[in-house]
Amino acid sequence: MTLLDSGFPLSAAISPRLQVVETVDSTNATLVRHVTDDPETHPHLSVLLTRDQRAGRGRRDRTWTTPPGSALAVSVVLDVGAVAIDDRGWIPLIAGAAMVRAVGGQLSRFEASLKWPNDVMVEGRKICGILAEVVAAAPNLVVVGAGVNTAMPAGELPVPTATSFHALGESAEEDRLLADYLTHLRDDIATLAVSGSAAVRPAVEEHCATLGTHVRVTLPDESTVVGQAERLDDGGRLLVRTDGGDEIVLAAGDVVHVRPDAG
Numbered sequence: 001m002t003l004l005d006s007g008f009p010l011s012a013a014i015s016p017r018l019q020v021v022e023t024v025d026s027t028n029a030t031l032v033r034h035v036t037d038d039p040e041t042h043p044h045l046s047v048l049l050t051r052d053q054r055a056g057r058g059r060r061d062r063t064w065t066t067p068p069g070s071a072l073a074v075s076v077v078l079d080v081g082a083v084a085i086d087d088r089g090w091i092p093l094i095a096g097a098a099m100v101r102a103v104g105g106q107l108s109r110f111e112a113s114l115k116w117p118n119d120v121m122v123e124g125r126k127i128c129g130i131l132a133e134v135v136a137a138a139p140n141l142v143v144v145g146a147g148v149n150t151a152m153p154a155g156e157l158p159v160p161t162a163t164s165f166h167a168l169g170e171s172a173e174e175d176r177l178l179a180d181y182l183t184h185l186r187d188d189i190a191t192l193a194v195s196g197s198a199a200v201r202p203a204v205e206e207h208c209a210t211l212g213t214h215v216r217v218t219l220p221d222e223s224t225v226v227g228q229a230e231r232l233d234d235g236g237r238l239l240v241r242t243d244g245g246d247e248i249v250l251a252a253g254d255v256v257h258v259r260p261d262a263g
Contacts, residue, residue: 008049010179014186015047015076023052023068027075028133028145035077036137044079045186049178053147070152070164072174074145076185081140082193088142089236090197091189092118092132092252093204095144098184099128100207102177103148107170113209116229116238117252120148121209125163146181150174197234205232215240216261217250225250226261 012018024030031048053066053073080088096114103120104112113121120128128148135141149157149164150172157167165172191199205211210229217225217240227242238250238258 008175008178010175011047011182014179014182015045016043017041017046019046019048021048021050023054024048024050024073025054026145027053027073028131028143031075031077031143031145032133032135035135035141035143039135039138039141042077044077045182046077047074047178047182049074051150066147066149066152066158067156070150070156070166072148072150072172072177074148074178074181076144076146076182078142078144078185078189079140080142080189080193083189084196086235087192087197089251090192090200090204091142092130092144093208093232093236094188094192094200095132095146095185096120096130097204097207098181098188099130099146099148101184102180103127105180106173106177107165107168110168112207114204114207116208116210116232116258117236117255120146122163122168125161127163127165144185148172148177197236201232204236208232210238210258214261216257216259217255218257218259219254220256229258 008018027048027050035042050073052068080091096118099120100112100114107122110122115121118130119126128146131145133143135143151166152164154167157164188200211231213229215229225240225242225248227240230239230241233239233249240248240250242248
């Protein structure tokens, strides 16, 4: 374990605390625990990362595991005390858009996009998931986790709808990927704090491939909402116009799956 790893000099220049661990159960759970125990030593943009995460978690407590060395798991502390409460729903969307730009910067031959609310896609296949968690003991601190499929061969991808740098015939420049992600995340959270959601909405919507498509949304009670994903509201919620003409507002916590629907 190191606080300044020689393999990530670009990222270390952005993060005040870059902690690299050989293996960990969950970067998010571990970083939340560390911040809870010692918040003073984990300032804004502190990072915990590994290439061997054994028990990663996604939304709705879904498990996320990968073979050692095949993915980069990274969690970042965000101090959002200056962000209005009503604007904090944009935080995971900002993180997703930041990762879209970081991934797209290296995979320029392919189309990278954001699937609302938290998946980074390349050519319509998932390459990264995002999970944002409020630190219960310090509600103005949020830990945002991301797991990027880097060196995972096509034959080891967990589902047919997943992809990786390796499966696309590319090698990830991990330090540049992380540094670009941190830069966009830092800048856009600052913009959200100073200027509110109206200032970050265009960048998020630009990358959100869900908008303008016909979707089938599965809810926790197994019911579905089917219609056109029209726009994001002021809180980052998805507005779907159903085939019957009703407008349904969906928060990330309200949905199990959002999938394309052929109609």
